[in-house]
Amino acid sequence: MRAVLSKQPGPPSSLVVETLDRPEPGPDEVVIAVEAASLNFFDTLIIQDRYQYRPERPFSPGAECAGRIAALGAAVTGFAEGDRVVAYVAWGACREYVVAKAIALVPVPDGVDSAIAATVIVTYGTTLYALRDRGDLKPGETLAVLGASGGTGQAAVEIGKAMGARVIACASSADKLAFTRTLGPDDGIDYGSEDLKERLKALTGGKGVDVVYDPVGGALAEQALRACAWLGRFLVIGFASGDIPKMPLNLALLKSCDIRGVFWGAAVERDPDGHRRNVAQLLDWVAEGRIKPHLDTVYGLEETAVALDRLAARDVRGKLVVRP
Numbered sequence: 001m002r003a004v005l006s007k008q009p010g011p012p013s014s015l016v017v018e019t020l021d022r023p024e025p026g027p028d029e030v031v032i033a034v035e036a037a038s039l040n041f042f043d044t045l046i047i048q049d050r051y052q053y054r055p056e057r058p059f060s061p062g063a064e065c066a067g068r069i070a071a072l073g074a075a076v077t078g079f080a081e082g083d084r085v086v087a088y089v090a091w092g093a094c095r096e097y098v099v100a101k102a103i104a105l106v107p108v109p110d111g112v113d114s115a116i117a118a119t120v121i122v123t124y125g126t127t128l129y130a131l132r133d134r135g136d137l138k139p140g141e142t143l144a145v146l147g148a149s150g151g152t153g154q155a156a157v158e159i160g161k162a163m164g165a166r167v168i169a170c171a172s173s174a175d176k177l178a179f180t181r182t183l184g185p186d187d188g189i190d191y192g193s194e195d196l197k198e199r200l201k202a203l204t205g206g207k208g209v210d211v212v213y214d215p216v217g218g219a220l221a222e223q224a225l226r227a228c229a230w231l232g233r234f235l236v237i238g239f240a241s242g243d244i245p246k247m248p249l250n251l252a253l254l255k256s257c258d259i260r261g262v263f264w265g266a267a268v269e270r271d272p273d274g275h276r277r278n279v280a281q282l283l284d285w286v287a288e289g290r291i292k293p294h295l296d297t298v299y300g301l302e303e304t305a306v307a308l309d310r311l312a313a314r315d316v317r318g319k320l321v322v323r324p
Contacts, residue, residue, distance in 0.1 A: 003095035012308035035114035037093035062093030139164030141210035149176035200227035294318030
């Protein structure tokens with residue numbers, strides 16, 4: 001089988017494509033014939049040894065994939081060869097065949113293309129875990145999404161609407177905000193030219209927002225926390241700005257609001273059943289047309305480095321997918 005390999009730390013140009021033996025499953029594993037592998041920004045870091053996980057080399061980038069089961073381990077039940085599935089594998093998906101634990105598999109509904117199915121696990125999975133399990137978002141509440149044109153931000157706009165919230169998409173420029181409007185938010189804020197706190201307060205009649213979804217961090221975080229409503233929830237998703245803010249805790253006291261961390265990767269390990277339920281819910285919403293993951297570009301296996309270069313340059317709207 002062909003596989004994209006990181007054999008030494010380096011940029012995407014350091015990756016090579018080589019032919020390896022097809023893997024065999026262990027007792028509780030399956031082999032998936034990969035039809036699509038989705039890329040994420042952390043793939044640009046893991047190949048440089050700049051991520052929280054450092055796999056033993058050689059390894060393939062790609063944390064999530066969709067395909068058909070090609071072989072079953074002796075102890076695997078509930079699945080059959082040929083079944084369409086998605087799996088979160090952390091790394092290793094950019095190859096023709098990948099081994100995954102059976103506990104990681106979620107069936108793909110009929111009518112959902114593998115290229116779409118492969119995109120829902122990380123960004124949409126993080127977001128559903130954030131909004132439902134950590135944020136306790138309720139129908140009719142107001143959700144403010146920072147970085148709404150990014151991968152997780154787009155997911156938050158769509159999932160927020162699917163959950164019945166009033167969604168305010170917040171982006172750093174007019175063109176990014178225009179893109180987010182295609183996702184169906186109720187309102188929008190260009191915080192590159194508008195005061196985020198004041199606009200959030202104005203759009204909520206002074207009440208403030210019930211839930212803030214923040215994958216950006218930096219100076220925006222405190223502004224958004226100041227715009228939280230009484231009993232609001234501020235969700236810490238990540239720090240795309242590169243700056244981890246230091247928040248004045250008196251703001252949480254004065255509003256009786258919560259600052260809640262969202263560590264999706266650890267949640268997958270600690271609660272695999274909850275993770276599978278969330279992914280199954282997302283795939284059902286895709287099948288129903290309630291969420292529509294946006295594909296920027298689909299690449300061939302040999303073009304994986306090109307795709308990762310684009311991710312590193314943040315030159316992407318939506319998801320990048322590799323099709324072996």
